[in-house]
Amino acid sequence: MERWEGRLIHEFLLPVAIALFFWGLMTERTWISKILSSKTIVLLGNASFVFYLIHLSYFNMKLKSYIYLPDRNFVLLWTCSVIIYLLIEKPLYSSCRKLISKIK
Incomplete structure (x- = not known):
C-alpha cells in the first residue's frame, strides 16, 4: 500500500x-x-445476521462454558443461528410484511 x-x-x-x-x-x-x-448456502446467508449477533455475545460465552469444540464452536454457532433464524427472525419478518401490506 x-x-x-x-x-x-x-x-x-x-x-x-x-x-x-x-x-x-x-x-x-x-x-x-x-x-x-444452493438452498444450504442461501439459508446460511439468511442466518448470517443472527450469526453475527450471537458470535460476539453472551450467548457464545455461555455456549463455550457448556460445550467447547476445537473449532471454537463454529459449527454449533451456525446451527444455533439457523435455528434462531427459522424460529424467530423468519416468522417475525413474515408477520411484519403482512402487517405492512394491510396498511397500504
Missing part, C-alpha cells in the same frame, strides 16, 4: 476484479453461481 504499485492494485485492479466477478455471477450460470445459489 505504501508504494504506487500496491496502491494501484488495491484501488484499481482489486475493485475491478471484484466487480467483474459479481457481474459474472449475476449474468452467467457457472459452477460457482450454482454453489452459491
Whole structure:
C-alpha cells in the first residue's frame, strides 16, 4: 500500500476484479453461481445476521462454558443461528410484511 504499485492494485485492479466477478455471477450460470445459489448456502446467508449477533455475545460465552469444540464452536454457532433464524427472525419478518401490506 505504501508504494504506487500496491496502491494501484488495491484501488484499481482489486475493485475491478471484484466487480467483474459479481457481474459474472449475476449474468452467467457457472459452477460457482450454482454453489452459491444452493438452498444450504442461501439459508446460511439468511442466518448470517443472527450469526453475527450471537458470535460476539453472551450467548457464545455461555455456549463455550457448556460445550467447547476445537473449532471454537463454529459449527454449533451456525446451527444455533439457523435455528434462531427459522424460529424467530423468519416468522417475525413474515408477520411484519403482512402487517405492512394491510396498511397500504
